[in-house]
Amino acid sequence: MNRVMQSVSGLLVLGISAAAIALATAQDNTPGKPFEPRQGQPGKDVIWVPTPEATVQKMLDVAKATPDDYAIDLGSGDGRMIIAAAKRGIRGHGVEYNPDMVEYARKKAAEAGVSDKATFIQGDMYEADISKATVLPLFLLSENLERLVPNFLKLKPGTRIVINGYQIYGWQPDLTTQAEGDCGYWCTVHLYIVPAQIGGAWRIGEQTLTVKQEYQKISGTLGNQPIENGVIRGDEVSFSIGRTEYSGRIAGGEISGRTKGARSDAWSARKG
Ligand SMILES: C[S@@+](CC[C@H](N)C(=O)[O-])C[C@H]1O[C@@H](n2cnc3c(N)ncnc32)[C@H](O)[C@@H]1O
Structure with missing residues (x-):
């Protein structure tokens, strides 16, 4: 499958209609105008759909994230996971392939007054060094997560991976729960706790x-x-x-x- 098709199929899997795909693709940002992200815009391995705020908060609650943690979001979009964590005093960074989104997330972190705790790196999530993470709040497709599993299993035992909606193939969540309130289609949260390797x-x-x-x-x-x-x-x-x-x-x-x-x-x- 080529990249465009991958983006389109990701979009459909993420519950966005074909009409919205066409709209997100057609409404390109005009040069000179400040960049504004559009729900459904293409991404390298998955399109951008933001996690609803209620679900972001639930994910951080489920992870029992505290200021002793370090959070990393892979495919960080507009930065909302890492910015929400920073508002709770948790340091972290997002890795995002789209440079416009990286700039946008930095701007949002500055507006929220948390640039000291929430930073953003332009890069490919599959290449990212995630060894510092103790919490990974993620919104990715199961196929993306599957490719990341070897990296997850190298993390410190006890690291919490909390995922909006999608599960990791073959790995049963330690907990599945629901966000309440205004979370639309994206209310389910899965928690995976990285186990020590004792085979x-x-x-x-x-x-x-x-x-x-x-x-x-x-x-x-x-x-x-x-x-x-x-x-x-x-x-x-x-x-x-x-x-x-x-x-x-x-x-x-x-x-x-x-x-x-x-x-x-x-x-x-x-x-x-
Ligand atoms: C479904 S959105 C999730 C955004 C954010 N984490 C949230 O929950 O609101 C996925 C994001 O991953 C980005 N992305 C896609 N492929 C990527 C890759 N290989 N490396 C880094 N980011 C990627 C997209 O540009 C998009 O912003």
Whole structure:
């Protein structure tokens, strides 16, 4: 599919009619006039549709974003996610391919008096360094998100990815909820918490813990006993083996915690 078609199909997927596509494409900004974004205007990999304000606020609430966080929006459009975060005292930046949108977002941040906290970079979201992010409020198509998954999984465990509307293929959200009020078609918010990566072999005393991981879900064995109900939330893991429940924290190639149920004990596992 060529780029124009990609934009058009993105537009249709984003719930914009073919008539609106034609309008957004036809009403090009006149030279000399200040740039004004138009809903449905083409973008490199997805068109611009803004997240309704009520949904932006819900996304930041769901992420439990605080001034200790650093927010990055990939495909930041007019900057509203990062500007709303900055108004809550959260530093962050947006990455946007369209240079006019970048300038526009900078102007909006200045008008809101948050240019010190909210900055915008012109660039391709697939190339962006997102390693600083602890919160990613996003509005992208599932196909865009799928390409970004390898980058998401490298983020610090516990980083929250909150998405307007779309889900990441194959990765079940940790939470799905609805914004209230004036959010139109775009009220659903999905939360994904980046899990620590613990797939592979671990030693618990003399036994081998073998872990198979699929996003935040784990299965596997301890010796020859199967792991059940295995879940990772950020850097915390829990699973059960028979009637014993294991919970622990993952840090620096070690998991340590306690068991409860049939046995109540401290336990630890080492990678390898
Ligand atoms: C659906 S809009 C979301 C805007 C904003 N995040 C919001 O929620 O209001 C997607 C944005 O991604 C931008 N975009 C498309 N492809 C991109 C790419 N490869 N890199 C960076 N930005 C891109 C578009 O120009 C558009 O502004």
